[in-house]
Amino acid sequence: MSDPVEHYVADLSAALRGPARAKARMVDEIRDGLAETIAAHSDHGLPHEQAVERALREFGTVEELVPSCQQELTIAQTRLTAAKLVIVVGFLIACGHVVWTVGGWQLPAAAQLMIGIAATAATLAAAAFAATGFLTRWVPAPEGLPTLVGWASSTASVAMPFAALALATTSPLDSTWPSIALTAVVAVGSHVVLAASARTCRECARLPVE
Numbered sequence: 354m355s356d357p358v359e360h361y362v363a364d365l366s367a368a369l370r371g372p373a374r375a376k377a378r379m380v381d382e383i384r385d386g387l388a389e390t391i392a393a394h395s396d397h398g399l400p401h402e403q404a405v406e407r408a409l410r411e412f413g414t415v416e417e418l419v420p421s422c423q424q425e426l427t428i429a430q431t432r433l434t435a436a437k438l439v440i441v442v443g444f445l446i447a448c449g450h451v452v453w454t455v456g457g458w459q460l461p462a463a464a465q466l467m468i469g470i471a472a473t474a475a476t477l478a479a480a481a482f483a484a485t486g487f488l489t490r491w492v493p494a495p496e497g498l499p500t501l502v503g504w505a506s507s508t509a510s511v512a513m514p515f516a517a518l519a520l521a522t523t524s525p526l527d528s529t530w531p532s533i534a535l536t537a538v539v540a541v542g543s544h545v546v547l548a549a550s551a552r553t554c555r556e557c558a559r560l561p562v563e
Contacts, residue, residue, distance in 0.1 A: 357405050357406075357409060358384065358387050358388070358391070358405060358408075358409070359384075361387070361409060361412075361415065362380050362383060362384045362387075364415045365380060365383065365415050365418060365419070365422070366380045368415055368416075368419050369419065369422055369423055369426055369560075370423070370426065370427075370430070370553060370556045370557045370560060371423070371425075371426025371427065371429055371430045371553070371557055372426070372429050372430055372433050372553075375425075375426055375429045375430075376426055379422055379425070379426065383412070383418075383422075386412070387408050387409070387412060390407075390408040390411060390412070391404045391405055391408045392404075394407050394408060419560070419561065420561045420562050421562075423557070423560045423561065423562050424562035426557060427499050427557040427558065427560070427562055428485055430499070430550075430553055430554050430557045431481060431485055431498060431499045431502050431554060431557070432481075432482055432485050433550060434478070434502050434503065434506050434547075434550040434551055434553070434554040435478035435479065435481045435482040435485075435502050435506075436478075436482055437506070437546060437547055437550055438474060438475050438478040438502075438505065438506045438509055438547060439475050439478050439479050439482065441509075441513070441543040441546070441547060442471045442472060442474070442475035442509055442513070443475065444539070445468075445471070445513055445516070445517075445539065445540055445543065446468055446471070446472060467512040467513070467515045467516035467519065468512075468516050470508060470509065470512040471508075471509040471512045471513050471516065474505035474506065474508050474509040474512075475509065477501065477502070477505045478502055478505055478506065481498055481501065481502045484498070485498070497558075499554055499555070499557055499558035500554075500555060500558040502551075502554055503551045503552070503554035503555035503557075503558060504551070504555070505551075506547050506548075506550060506551035506554065507547075507548060507551040507552075507555075509547060510543070510544045510547035510548045510551060511544070513540045513543055513544060513547075514540050514541055514544050516540065517539075517540035517541070
């Protein structure tokens with residue numbers, strides 16, 4: 354017969370969405386809490402199986418535990434996604450600025466549009482990061498904020514490769530091409546990282562919280 358505690362924490366882990374490290378730490382804390390509760394009941398003379406059953410009843414069902422756990426993970430995922438968006442977009446804008454302004458060329462209109470979209474998304478993400486940092490100790494994240502950050506990050510993750518493509522296809526063929534190639538590679542890599550984080554953020558937003 355499988356271990357009821359491991360089955361419980363496995364079901365809980367499967368039901369939660371959020372940053373991998375934060376979720377693993379949370380699940381480990383619950384596992385340790387169950388172990389301590391079982392040990393306490395055993396010390397009071399309960400047989401092991403009964404001690405396990407009582408501990409699991411005291412902790413509640415997975416369905417009952419998920420909302421409170423998910424609230425914390427949703428906030429953590431929102432902050433993580435927002436931070437990634439701000440850092441990545443800021444870095445790519447700096448790269449584009451160096452590549453084009455140092456050479457005295459005008460940034461292509463298509464690249465300007467894509468960078469503007471990404472910068473707007475990053476501004477929203479920065480505001481969300483600040484808001485969650487001040488508010489989440491006392492109240493849940495404002496309704497809709499995780500969804501907003503998720504979609505803003507998805508939008509930026511699409512805009513950045515297109516901006517890099519515009520830079521690469523309209524740039525003069527001179528010594529700047531290594532910098533443009535590096536910017537394009539970073540943009541594509543950033544798209545992968547941001548898209549995954551944004552998807553997790555949107556998944557978190559759909560789950561019930563307290």
